[in-house]
Amino acid sequence: MIHTRGLTRSFRAKGETVEAVRGLNFDVEAGSVVAFLGPNGAGKTTSLRMLTTLLPPTSGTAVVAGHDVLTAPSCVRNRIGYLGQGNSAGSNFRVSDELITQGRAYGLSRAKSRARAEHLLTALELEDLTKRTVGTLSGGQRRRLDIAMALVHEPELLFLDEPTTGLDPHSRANIWEHVLRLHKELGTTILFTTHYLEEADLWAQRVMVVDHGRVIADAPPEKLKADLAGDRITLGTADRADAERAAELARALPTVHDVTADDTEVRVRTPHGDVQLPVLLRNMEAVGVRALTARLTRPTLDDVFLSLTGRTLRESADAAGPTTTHDGA
């Protein structure tokens, strides 16, 4: 559904050339749900803007839904849906009018547009707001309307750029429920970016981690976590000496890495914590070292990012500053 080769985009900023996206190579199969993860400024939005024909690549190629984004942008636009970070609907327009116009823009008949609009407004719990102007809606209501606009023509490929940022948990769940229903019923391919790592973890079949304009990891979330981060075992001991002896025993185990002892606490990383923890506890007991507490923590995608870059996504986001939308990465 998506094929990119050497996809690159640079910008001129303050007299310097900044490469926001550097030689992106990836393929997305039809019917899959893929998350693009990375800190602000990593190149996620710029990549999405190139794939949706909003921004021409500086070099490289991108074939989206069977068409080249540079040579056949209209064909690409006909087959995709896009939800950007901004508001899709104009403030002065009526909710139902914007939705119907969106359907008409994709060539749907007036009757079909109206029917789709009614269906989506009900599904996204906006049916009581059809006559309201968009500017009077709350942030959550506006975002749900944005989602409806991206779905009105039932696209075969959907790009979502931070679809649920700033929404309450109920609205986030409502939006994902609807997007995933579309994926299930129509086989819609979905490529999304998000700051909520748990969304990528829960809904994506595949996660691409992007940093400094490059894909630095690309696999299903479970595989990424097992291969790159691993489970975390945390043991509490009575004193520092016990902690150091426990750390030595942990280092002796196979597939264990990142063992640290800090005062009365030992932290261990391993791909299979559920197997290694009982072994470690047995070995400790055999040499008379008692664990006062033992905790096994499953890794998160933030741990994956930490393992890949040495910093967390949150730290990276703070360092990068506010998200850029139009021309920045």
Added chain:
Amino acid sequence: MKVLNDTRTAFARELGPELRQPAGLLFTMLLPFLFLALFAPLLSGMGPAGGDTGTGSPWQWFVPGMLVLLALSATAGAGASLLNEMSSGAFERMLVTPLNRAAMLVGRALKEVVILLTQSLLILALLLPTDFRLRPLGALAGLALLTVFGIGIGALSFTLALHSRKQQTLFYGVQQMIFFPLLLLSGVLLPITQASAPTWLYVLSRINPATYVVEAERALFDGRFAETSVLYGVLAAMAIAVLGVFAGIRGMRNASA
């Protein structure tokens, strides 16, 4: 066919809010209304002016100029709405749809023209009780010329907005910098003739395309069709329209890949 359908879609979208809130029409009519109410009476002692051969009423000379003023004030700011949509994200959403880029521009410009014509007709209707003499054929031709001129100015305003998206103050600065000289040098308020104006002012007035549109409007509303001023006015309005639409379509196409 697709271009026509897309133009209709873009036009219908833009017109919707105006139809729901027609009071908005009155605000852009305020400037010409103020001039008509407060300035036109001052001309009563001047007699026929600017080549008027009609009734000699100051209205006869002043009203066509006010319609050009209306066309300028109503359509020159049209790009502001586009600018708002660019900063909110709504324009980006439109760019991802397969809507034809020319249709996106023409649909918007047509909405401006419909509003302009509605406002012009309202003004003419309000002036019927005065000694302004309405010549139907001349008025029709005058409104047609105003339409062409309005499309051009509206399209240029959209073009300016498209080029100002990274620095929105640029739009308002340039718009004001062009709008007022264009307006004042066109002779809508007072005739700028070789006899009455300093040479430099007269020369500036003659290189202002709006001057020719104003003179053509005055001739047409007076029922004088076979005059060189009409020809020059039509040529000036068409040149602005061609330039505006061409630049606007180009800007729309460059706004995305």
